[in-house]
Amino acid sequence: MASPLTVASGSRYNDINTFQQLSLLHQSPRLESSKSVGQLKQFHAFIIKTGSPQHQTQILYDKIISLSRGNEIENLSLQNPQVYLYNFIIQCLSNANPLEAIALYREMLIKGLLPNTYTLPYVLKACWQSQSLRVGQQVHAYSMKTALLSNVYVFNTLMRLYAVCGLIKAVHKLFHFRQHPQAQRDLVSWTTLIQAYVKMDYPTEAILSFFDMCQANLRPDGMILVIVLSACSKLGDLSLGIKIHRYITDNHFNLSPDVFIHNALIDMYLKCGNIPSARKVFDEMPVKNVVSWNSMIAGLTHRGQFKEALDIFRRMQGLGLKPDDFTLVCVLNSCANIGWLELGKWVHTYLDKNHINTDGFIGNALVDMYAKCGRIDQAFGVFRSMKCRDVYSYTAMIVGLAIHGKAWKALDIFSEMSQVGIEPDEVTFVGVLSACSHAGLVEEGCKHFLDMSRVYNLQPQTEHYGCMVDLFGRAGLIREALDLIKSMPLVPDAFVWGALLGACKIHAKVELAEIVMENLVRFEPEGDGAYILMTNIYSSKNRWKEALKLRKKMKERKVKKTPGCSLVEVYGEFYEFRKGDKSHPKTLEIYKLLDEIMHQSKNHGYIL
C-alpha cells in the first residue's frame, strides 16, 4: 500500500495546485473533518509541496491544535503521532512566529516527548529567525547529549545557526570538532562552512576550505561553485576565477543552462576587472534573468563605467524586461555619478507609478542622486518623506548638503541623527568634516573630529585628517595643519598632502609647497595633480622659470596631464567638453553663449 505521504503528489489532490484553491480548501469543512493522521499528513505534504504562505499555515495550525485536543490522537496508528504533530507545527511557525515555535519545543520537553532529527532543524531555524542564540546553544547541548548531532541535518542546521549569527569561530569549531567524529559531513556541510567564510569576509579561508573539500574527494555541485566564485570576486583574484571557470567548462556537470553559475561568473569577471570576459559570458548565456542584468549593471557601475551600465539598462528596457529594486538602485547610482538628472527623475516617477516603497536602499539612492545632480531640495524632500531612515540615509543627506556648501544644515541633520539614536559611521564624519571645511567652521570641525573617537569610538582615517588639514589650510592656519600631520598615528597619504598643497596655493606658501610636493610625488608618482598645482603656485608668484622647470620634469617622468572634462546631458544625449575643445558642430554658438554667461556673471559681482 502506498504511504499516505505519497498521496499529495499522487492522484487525489492533483487537481488542487494553486494558492487560491488551497485557501478555499482551508475554508472548507474537509480539514475540520480530517479525523486521521493519515489525512493530516496528506495536507502536510501538500502544504510543504505548494509552499503555502504563512497566514494560511497559521489557519492550519489553529485547526490542528483543536484536532489534537480531541480524542482522535489516541486512535492513531503512527509510532509517535504527538512528536510528529509538534514537528509539523514547529516547522509551520519557525518563520512566521519563531518564538511560538520555541515555546512549543519547550512544551514538548516538559511533556516528556522526545524531539527527533526532524524537530531540531526546525527549532534551530526558529532560533535564528528570532535571534535566540542562547536557545540555539541549549539545542546544541541537547543534540550532543542525545547524539542527535550525528544526524547530518541537525549538524548542518546548527552550523547554519552559528553562521547566521556571525559566529565564524563557532562554525569552524563545530565543523572540525574531533570529539564527535560520528557527525557526518556532506556537501551541504562544506557549503555552509565555505559560505560562512565568504559572508564574514574571509574569502581566503573559503577558497582553502574548498580545496580541502576537493582533497576529501567530494565533487562540487553548482551551488558550491557559485559560492566559490563569489569568494574569487571578493578576493579580486582573476587567475583563480579563470581556473574555476575552466574547471566548470571542462567538467560541465550539466551546468551549462545554470543561470546562477553564469551570474556568478559575470560578477566575478567584473569584480576582478575583466569587463570583456563578463560581457562574453553575459552575451552567450542561454537563459538570462533579472539578476544577470543586475550583475552586469552593478558590476559596470562598480568599475566606474556609468554610461556603459546605463546602456545595458536601456537594452533591458528595449526588451521590455521589468527592472527590480537592485536594478533601479544601480541606475540611480550611475545617474548620480554622471549627473544624468533626467533619467534619475524618470526612475523616481517609475517608483511612484508602480507604488514601490522608497524606504531603504532605493530612498537612499534617490537622495544621493538628487544631491549629486544639484537638486538638494528634492534630495531633502525624499529624505523627509522616508518613513525609515538609517545611517546611510543620514550620511547621503549630510554629504549632499556638504557638497552644496550648506554646512549648518548638514550639522543640524547630524544632530538630529544622534537625537533619533542612529550612530554615525566613518563616512558620516567625512560629510560632517567636509561641510565644516567648506564653510570655514574651524571650531565645529575640531569638536566633531575629537568626538569621533571620544564619543563614537571611531578612529579617524586619513580621509578625516585630510578634511582637517583642508579645514585648517583654508582658514590660513598652516601651523595647525602641520602640527596635526605630525601628530598623525597613520602615515599621511596623498589625501592629506594634497589638502596641504591646496592650502599652500590659497595662501601662496611657496617654500612649504615645495616640501609638500616632494611628499606628494612619492605617494602618487603617476598623478598629475601635484605638478599642476605647484606650477600654478609658481606662476601666481611670477616665478616662471621654476614653473617651466617643473613642466619639463613632468615630461621627463612621463606624467601626463589629464585634461579637465565636463559632461552635459541634453535630452538623453551626452556631450563631453575638454579645455579648448572645438570639435562640436555648434562650437561657435556654444562659445558665444559662454561669453555671455561670463559677462553676466561679472556684472553680478563674481570674480572669474
Next chain:
DNA sequence: GTAGGGTTAG
C-alpha cells in the same frame, strides 16, 4: 516531513 546559491548604497 528536514539543511546549502548569485546582484544594491553614503
